Amino acid sequence: DGGITQSPKYLFRKEGQNVTLSCEQNLNHDAMYWYRQDPGQGLRLIYYSQIVNDFQKGDIAEGYSVSREKKESFPLTVTSAQKNPTAFYLCASGVLSQPQHFGDGTRLSIL
Amino acid sequence: GDSVTQMEGPVTLSEEAFLTINCTYTATGYPSLFWYVQYPGEGLQLLLKATKADDKGSNKGFEATYRKETTSFHLEKGSVQVSDSAVYFCALSDLGGNNRLAFGKGNQVVVIP
Numbered sequence: 239d240g241g242i243t244q245s246p247k248y249l250f251r252k253e254g255q256n257v258t259l260s261c262e263q264n265l266n267h268d269a270m271y272w273y274r275q276d277p278g279q280g281l282r283l284i285y286y287s288q289i290v291n292d293f294q295k296g297d298i299a300e301g302y303s304v305s306r307e308k309k310e311s312f313p314l315t316v317t318s319a320q321k322n323p324t325a326f327y328l329c330a331s332g333v334l335s336q337p338q339h340f341g342d343g344t345r346l347s348i349l
Numbered sequence: 350g351d352s353v354t355q356m357e358g359p360v361t362l363s364e365e366a367f368l369t370i371n372c373t374y375t376a377t378g379y380p381s382l383f384w385y386v387q388y389p390g391e392g393l394q395l396l397l398k399a400t401k402a403d404d405k406g407s408n409k410g411f412e413a414t415y416r417k418e419t420t421s422f423h424l425e426k427g428s429v430q431v432s433d434s435a436v437y438f439c440a441l442s443d444l445g446g447n448n449r450l451a452f453g454k455g456n457q458v459v460v461i462p
Binding site: 242244269271278279280281282283286288296328330332333334337338339340341342343 | 381383385390391392393394395398438442448449450452453454455
């Protein structure tokens, strides 16, 4: 079945450590997105990419980095510069004029 | 910028009750509107959508009508079930541009047997 796979489901980060969240899609979608979800705050856009080798900052990009070397993959790195990384991270993909499809998320916690 | 506002607070109701979740939006253009649902520990699933004024989206007994005059997209269901317990998000997208979504804060719905 086509879909979006996020891994791992749970991730723990130590102080000063960078961690990378994986997002893979087999829907042949051009665009991919990363959102952060905090309790009571809805979803906020971190980064998005509309085409391979190109990406743009969203509303809360500070402390995060991404790459888009392949159409299927859009990994998100949470760097040590992100001082409050504990959250639920959701990856999505889509094409113009169609709703976005979401993965099942990665929950990141601080040790 | 574009934004979505959902009514405050969780919604608790009994099985077979009528559900309404209010959603209003602010947008400079003519966005498409969506309701997404999130079950515990999962990602978001598209529940329904409407792409132009007066469109009615419907799915699984849920309905919402795109009201341009009141900039609203309220979600309704006539008779809820325990399985409808989830968090519901209203969202808008410019679609014609970069397909960015703006989300409301979500409403937790708890249906009691």
